[in-house]
Structure formats: structure tokens, C-alpha cells
Amino acid sequence: MLDSRASGSKDLETIARSGGRLSRMLARVPTYWADVRENPAWLPMFLLARTMPVRNAHWLTARPAPSAAGTIPSMFDGIATGAVVAALREKGLFSGLMLPPAVCDEIARFANETPCFGxxxxxxxxxxxxxxxxxxxFGRAILSGHHFERVLQCDAAVAVQRDPLLLEVAKHYLGGEAQLITTRVWWSFPTKSASDADISLASFKYHFDLDDWRMLKFFFYLSDVDENAGPHIYVLGSHRRRRLKHQLTLLVGHPANEVLEFYGEQNAITLTGQAGLGFVEDPFGFHMGTVAKQTPRLMMEVGFGVSKPSRRRFHGEPVVR
Known part of the structure; x- marks a missing residue:
């Protein structure tokens, strides 16, 4: 369901929520340093991919998607690749995917029975x-729980990341070089232990992703998500244009009023729905996950990019000092 509404310890999330912009940047420095050491080409991407001229030039290097050799069965019946890609190019978002109930239930069962990391x-x-x-x-507020590489122990989750529709959409949108780079399953928890500052700051603000020159992310709700369960919000069309101020800063997160004033409050789409709902977005567009207020949210992400995958980021794990 799409709803056009504006959203109004020393672990990574605690650091991010307890300080200002400088604190959040400092908390990410170990992760950035690890990225550079693993792949020196990451640094020019991180510095330049936020600027529209360089970004648009990189899109021109995309290789044509290969022709499909034949129809490969997908668990997502009735979804046309062309329609998904057209929506992504225009709006940056396509919603309408639905996991088969058995697949959704199996991943949810795995996530409930397998320990996560707060x-x-x-x-x-x-x-x-x-x-x-x-x-x-542990004596601290815990707002998230990630399963990291343990997700690969779940056959249903692996089946989703390998579904041919996902790769076909990625290749037709990003270019023929598109490849799987991220698979994550994680919880967002409501908590009474967090302060007001914990709730209002950090990743619960509009931001864009810069893990690669060109990216695409598929998301699937594995639990029912309403306004009180931390729904995802995406700003339509913000992947195609970028305020100059947002290109000339190393920050990727910006205040809601600043984002909505420029990109349009009417374009902030809140995604709610039953377990199994899936959507795909260009994460260069502004988006955010909202805090789970009353019920936990369980979510899966399958991401595609065009550069060599990071062994560490494959499961979405940062480096914490």
C-alpha cells in the first residue's frame, strides 16, 4: 500500500543517535577506511558519485542488457520487467511485488528461530x-537486529536473491554488468529504553545511499507493516535530480524539512502493507526507514550494483571501533 505522507554504549547506532552530524560522520570513519583498504576505487566513487554531472556520465558507460535466452520461471508471477524498469526510471520506485506466502513464512520462521545481532x-x-x-x-537500547551472513542458511532467502526477475530488472535498469552485492535480513524493534534523541536522529532521517556508482535495491516486508511498525519512506523522483547543496557535502543524510521543501512533500511515499509486500527502488533517491513504535518490523533486502562486491558489505555489516 502506498500512502503519500511526510514523516515528520558505543555501538554504531547509539553513536549516531546521540550526537550531531559530526558524530555520525566520525562513527562511519572505520567503515569508510575499511572500504578504501579493500577497494581503493571506492574512494573516487564515494566522492564523485554524489554529483549529478559525474553520475550521469557514469550512467553512459552502462552496457546493454543481454537478451533473455528464454522465459525462466520466477516466483513473482505477472510482473513485467519493462513496467518495473519504466517506473524506476521515472519515479525511482516500483511497488507491487509479492512474495509467495510459503517463502515469506519460511524466511520469517528462520528470523524468529535464529539469533540476530543488536x-x-x-x-x-x-x-x-x-x-x-x-x-x-546488555543495559542499552536495541533498535535493530541483523542476521548478517546467517541469512544464507535460509534456503527461502537464497531463492529470493537468486530469482531471475530480480537480476533481469537490475540488468535492464543498471546495465548488463549488474550483479548481486547485498543480501540482508534484519529487525527494527520498538523500544522504551531509547531517549527522544535516539528516536529522532540518526538513520531515521532522509538520506541516499552511496555504496556504488549505480545501485538498485529490492525490499520485502516479512511482517505486517503499518504506520506503527517502522514503514519505509521514499521521495519519488529524487533519484534524477539533486540540490547543489546536497552534491557538495560529504553528508548523505539531511533534515526532513530541507528534503521535502526541495523535492516536494507530496512525493514522500510511505510504504505500508502485509507481510510479503515487496518494492524496488533506486537508493540514490532520498529515503528513510522510520522508527518502529509499537510492533517490530522484519525486512529483507537484495541489492544489485555494478562494481566488485565488498566481502564485508555483502551482509551489510559496518566496521565499529
Whole structure:
């Protein structure tokens, strides 16, 4: 369901939520340094891919998508690649994918039965239904729980990331060199332990992703998501234009009023729906995940890019010092 509404410890998330912009940048420095050491080509991408002239020039290097050798069965019946790509080019977002119930249920079962890691910290390991007890045990607010590489133990999750429709859409949108770079399953938890500053700052603000020159991300809700379960928000059309101020800063996150004033409040689309709902977006457009207020949100992401995949980012794990 699409709803056009504006959204009004030393682990990574705590650092990000407790300080200002400088604190958030400093918290990411170890991750950035690891990216540069692993792949020196990451640095020019990180510095230049935010500027529209250089970004548009890079899009011109995209190779044509190869012709399909034949119809390969997909779990997403009735979805036309051309329609998805057209929506992405115009709006940056396509919603209308739906996981088969058996697939959705199997991934959700895996996520409930497999321990996750709170706030990106592998020292904070617990089962999702033990969240409240985990906050007491570890003495801190826990707003997220990531499964990292454990997601590959779930056959249903692997089937989703390998579904031919996803790769076909990615190749026709990003270019023939598109490849899988990210697979994640994670929880967003409501918590009474977080301060008002914890809730209002950090990643719960509009931002754009800069993990590659050209990217595409598929998201699937694995639990019912309403306004109180941390729905995802995307600003339509913001992937095709960028305020000069947002091109000339190293920050990727910006205040909601600043983003909505320039890109249009009417373009802020809140995505809610039942478990199984899927959507795909160009993450260069402004987006954000909202805080889960009453019920946990379980979500899966499958991302595609055009550069050599990072071994560490494959599961979305940052470096924390």
C-alpha cells in the first residue's frame, strides 16, 4: 500500500543517535577506511558519485542488457520487467511485488528461530522474541537486529536473491554488468529504553545511499507493516535530480524539512502493507526507514550494483571501533 505522507554504549547506532552530524560522520570513519583498504576505487566513487554531472556520465558507460535466452520461471508471477524498469526510471520506485506466502513464512520462521545481532554489534546476540530481556541484559537500547551472513542458511532467502526477475530488472535498469552485492535480513524493534534523541536522529532521517556508482535495491516486508511498525519512506523522483547543496557535502543524510521543501512533500511515499509486500527502488533517491513504535518490523533486502562486491558489505555489516 502506498500512502503519500511526510514523516515528520558505543555501538554504531547509539553513536549516531546521540550526537550531531559530526558524530555520525566520525562513527562511519572505520567503515569508510575499511572500504578504501579493500577497494581503493571506492574512494573516487564515494566522492564523485554524489554529483549529478559525474553520475550521469557514469550512467553512459552502462552496457546493454543481454537478451533473455528464454522465459525462466520466477516466483513473482505477472510482473513485467519493462513496467518495473519504466517506473524506476521515472519515479525511482516500483511497488507491487509479492512474495509467495510459503517463502515469506519460511524466511520469517528462520528470523524468529535464529539469533540476530543488536545495533550491528556481534557482542549483542539474542533471539528476536527476547528483545526486551536483551535490552535489560546488555543495559542499552536495541533498535535493530541483523542476521548478517546467517541469512544464507535460509534456503527461502537464497531463492529470493537468486530469482531471475530480480537480476533481469537490475540488468535492464543498471546495465548488463549488474550483479548481486547485498543480501540482508534484519529487525527494527520498538523500544522504551531509547531517549527522544535516539528516536529522532540518526538513520531515521532522509538520506541516499552511496555504496556504488549505480545501485538498485529490492525490499520485502516479512511482517505486517503499518504506520506503527517502522514503514519505509521514499521521495519519488529524487533519484534524477539533486540540490547543489546536497552534491557538495560529504553528508548523505539531511533534515526532513530541507528534503521535502526541495523535492516536494507530496512525493514522500510511505510504504505500508502485509507481510510479503515487496518494492524496488533506486537508493540514490532520498529515503528513510522510520522508527518502529509499537510492533517490530522484519525486512529483507537484495541489492544489485555494478562494481566488485565488498566481502564485508555483502551482509551489510559496518566496521565499529
Amino acid at each position: 545495533n550491528f554489534d556481534r557482542r549483542l546476540e539474542f533471539l528476536a522474541d527476547e528483545h526486551s530481556e536483551a535490552e535489560k541484559r
